[in-house]
Amino acid sequence: MPSVIVVGASGYAGALAARILWRHPEFELVAATAREDAGRPLRDLYPHHRVPLALEELDLERAARADAAIVAYPHGSAAGVVAELLARELRVVDLSADFRLRDVGAYERWYVPHPHPHLIAQAVYGLTELYRAQIAQAALVACPGCFPTAAILALAPLAQAGLIADVVIDAKTGVSGMGKQPRDRNHFVTVTENVVPYGVGEHRHMPEIDQELAVLGAPAPVTFTPHLLPLDQGELLSCYVTPTRALEQDELERLYGDRYADEPFVELVATPPGVRDVRETNVCALHVHADARTGKAFVFAAIDNLWKGTSSQAVANLNLMFGFDEGLGLR
């Protein structure tokens, strides 16, 4: 049974990855690391995850004995750990932004100087539905951001068909997407009974969406604005596409139906999805609407930002990297 460590398990993403792996039928979770909380059972921090394993400080020598790692460090500090683990021949799924952008210049404009740019070329972008074959062969998978996951799944069929002339993406997200560190903006009193746009014109998921849509054939840059909502988990993207030619509802449904017919974790739904419909699942629910009034095509995508948007997608990728069924441990 392959052994896995979760590096950085005190945040939401790492803790959830640990929870999924703890109950996984084919992986053994051998360690979960954290700096400040080392020594505490993960269960103390996240009672509902029910993972009794105690957090420990990262020890690279012991880590070297594991087969794989999920790394959940902040951008900038992830790359160093990833390099160490790769050097010790672990297969790595990285949840940070450090290996998502293929253009190191783009990375450095949006983030920080890149400490290990030579590793970027090795990384496979971990959007399971797009890069399944490459992920299976990869030593390093860079898991997509939560917004890009939903955005790219929502737009890929139209992009690949060359049907996107322009697109506006209006995103709504729960608070867990902003991380566990207490701040004014995630204080309950700030968030409840409120909704507010943020990162207007400068959100770091934009270059990532642009990169992948460009690969698929859509024109970049896209318009993308996230909004913070009073909910803990869940992300809804409303995509308003100006198509390159007129589209009927039938054609739109057929396009998406064909593209996603064999995808176990993409669901095409007949009415617009709510984020509760996919809560705590690896599912991306999509609804398409050819708007006769305006000629636009609307695509609504709902995911759980912590699951499909982060940690369950990471485990799905890990499954592929070890030859298991993609959905193992995720249903």
Add this chain to the structure above:
Amino acid sequence: MPSVIVVGASGYAGALAARILWRHPEFELVAATAREDAGRPLRDLYPHHRVPLALEELDLERAARADAAIVAYPHGSAAGVVAELLARELRVVDLSADFRLRDVGAYERWYVPHPHPHLIAQAVYGLTELYRAQIAQAALVACPGCFPTAAILALAPLAQAGLIADVVIDAKTGVSGMGKQPRDRNHFVTVTENVVPYGVGEHRHMPEIDQELAVLGAPAPVTFTPHLLPLDQGELLSCYVTPTRALEQDELERLYGDRYADEPFVELVATPPGVRDVRETNVCALHVHADARTGKAFVFAAIDNLWKGTSSQAVANLNLMFGFDEGLGLR
């Protein structure tokens, strides 16, 4: 002191209008009517409004002695009452959709057969900031829908300058906008920790937005999709404008600053507003952003759907109709 009745005061909008009038320094609230709840103090239904007045059934003969009425009936049934009240020489502010659309054909396509089409021409569209002079002279004011109020205020400066080539409006609203009648879709369990698009491609506020934007010079139809959020009051509209020519941040700010410089209830804010910032006020908060990356102009508008979007705007209009300061009783 002019006397006012609120017709249909058991719903959210009528009850709030009654609350505002009950404490208004220059109007006397003489009656609040309701069918099912007649006989009960309004306070029983809405403790926090603290209006001890008992609801009563509508008696047109007694109503005839009042100077004005705010009518808060559903579309279709409002028109009949409005006609009766106008015949008795009351000045009427109607909160329904019955007199908002100038084209009776459009009304009948989106709603029901119009019972009093001859009255449509008399009605002034009650968006205070656009039709202040006409409202002051009107016998009948048709208060805008909550979404059109925010949408038109958000887009009027660009529309009037001929700068809108295309616009996508993504709206987020609290649950009170859907009314007081208990339904599956406003059940707490349905709404909490959820966000869901609704009325996709068919929301009845679309023709109203189109009508007013067309008057201002923008191309119709616009793209408009509302989403239901887990909050009680508040509405945020995110408007993504493709401009007819390049726009800089400075010019955009100047355009809005000039247009709204003298408006007491429009606030231009330096960061994107949250709906809590305008809760229980007659204020529309606007934030503009010229997006260098995409060339689009973003406008974010926040209102309280029950206040500026409905009942406080109704009282502002009533103030104007009786020669009072527009903000009387609203601060």
Add this chain to the structure above:
Amino acid sequence: MPSVIVVGASGYAGALAARILWRHPEFELVAATAREDAGRPLRDLYPHHRVPLALEELDLERAARADAAIVAYPHGSAAGVVAELLARELRVVDLSADFRLRDVGAYERWYVPHPHPHLIAQAVYGLTELYRAQIAQAALVACPGCFPTAAILALAPLAQAGLIADVVIDAKTGVSGMGKQPRDRNHFVTVTENVVPYGVGEHRHMPEIDQELAVLGAPAPVTFTPHLLPLDQGELLSCYVTPTRALEQDELERLYGDRYADEPFVELVATPPGVRDVRETNVCALHVHADARTGKAFVFAAIDNLWKGTSSQAVANLNLMFGFDEGLGLR
């Protein structure tokens, strides 16, 4: 593989029972019935349960072929269906109140005239931790109400030791406990940013708590008041016990530790539990505190009202009735 039907699967409790059974490794869910929604896939009503089975009208002849039934009808109407199913030799777990009270007079004072009083004696009260052996042999199990489940688990060790002189139970519950039928009191706008006591002095779970605590040796009646909170699932009971003699923290912890040492679904926790800690689990989390200041013993109990409080406890009981491990399908 034993076959099970869920009778009344359109409400929260029945639908959740169907979801658990749909994925259960040893039961086959062969039908889920509903009146109004017959013909619709259960998934249409509850997308997040992901149960594709179509609801159907109850057909007693076909039902006769099943091995067991979970009945989720309202009190008063459940008893008739239960009688029919028992007559056809199904083993039945009833979620209603119809067979919980052993004294038909008490039932009729708190509910309605009992249509099948002769069946009461056959019923085993389905609080798993108290009546495990009898449940395993029963043809009819009357599942406890959600509040009694938490209250009795919270107080049983003290009651059995004769240590309760008086007890005040203050309960806090999410909205799902009030059912799916839309009403004023479960409208999102009524519930959000609010907390309100209800059923003061008259809640129907009181006689049930009294009955079971009396069996265990505690004096009845108890003081019990529920409060409605802005959350969907979850129930927290704060129990303030005046003990018959002084109690130290050590003794209290030992008492509970001994009583629940072998219970797979009772967790003693070192800090007061929140309802999120047990969300979507069959767990009851308990925290005890001997209050030196006042001499009282506090017990806090958290459950998920729909899971341990209703549907997962029902399946645990069904597991026992068929000789399976109690937790099968519940982890």
Add this chain to the structure above:
Amino acid sequence: MPSVIVVGASGYAGALAARILWRHPEFELVAATAREDAGRPLRDLYPHHRVPLALEELDLERAARADAAIVAYPHGSAAGVVAELLARELRVVDLSADFRLRDVGAYERWYVPHPHPHLIAQAVYGLTELYRAQIAQAALVACPGCFPTAAILALAPLAQAGLIADVVIDAKTGVSGMGKQPRDRNHFVTVTENVVPYGVGEHRHMPEIDQELAVLGAPAPVTFTPHLLPLDQGELLSCYVTPTRALEQDELERLYGDRYADEPFVELVATPPGVRDVRETNVCALHVHADARTGKAFVFAAIDNLWKGTSSQAVANLNLMFGFDEGLGLR
């Protein structure tokens, strides 16, 4: 017009006091102070308060020119500022705990060493309904904690009549009661869809409740446990009294009716209040229930913890200190 400063206006309590004073018809708010946020308009921190005044660092020489101050510092650090302001002949309303406990020993057991114990004797406990006459003459008013405000108003009539043998107070509070500083426990994700007891057996409001109930004639100590709820403002106290003799509903209602007949901000209500009923008001709503089943008397009290529980009660007291109507600026 008396001039007032708010010292410590960047937290919830001070900011709200500044908002109320900014619109007060008889006080002039001349300064609002803060350390970290000095220089920023208060409006930047609290847009919905709409107070354009810029925060400034406290300058005692300039402060000396004001007539009064509301001090909103944390316990321990308030006393020093209060002493300085009193020395400069300002009348002071202090929102901290520093002058609430008459017994310096009790203060030091529950809080920290007291820096100015000699001032304690000067302070009047600012529960308006109990100490109105003394407040009017006071130079220093120590505003009660939010829980004591509700608890004492709920229990005073029974306590004064010698009718309390024992009482259990179960309190539910919104998150704003825990302050503005971001922490794990007020992170949105921690709070939403949760309810959790806290400060069990050790909450610092207990000695304050005990002190005042003892003055009124009730036996101390009382049982008091607060619970954190997913709401921003509002506090509900459920008080379960074991009376010294049997009480009927009539007598209970008469007792409370007589005691509070002339109180402008205490409302006796016929059904249990929700916290929304008193949101953003200076009102304490009370409901009494003589429970025939158990012989206990229940009292439910709802307040807004930031208004009546803190800042509006402070302004009511300031009104009294300057000879104004108690409710000036509070309706």
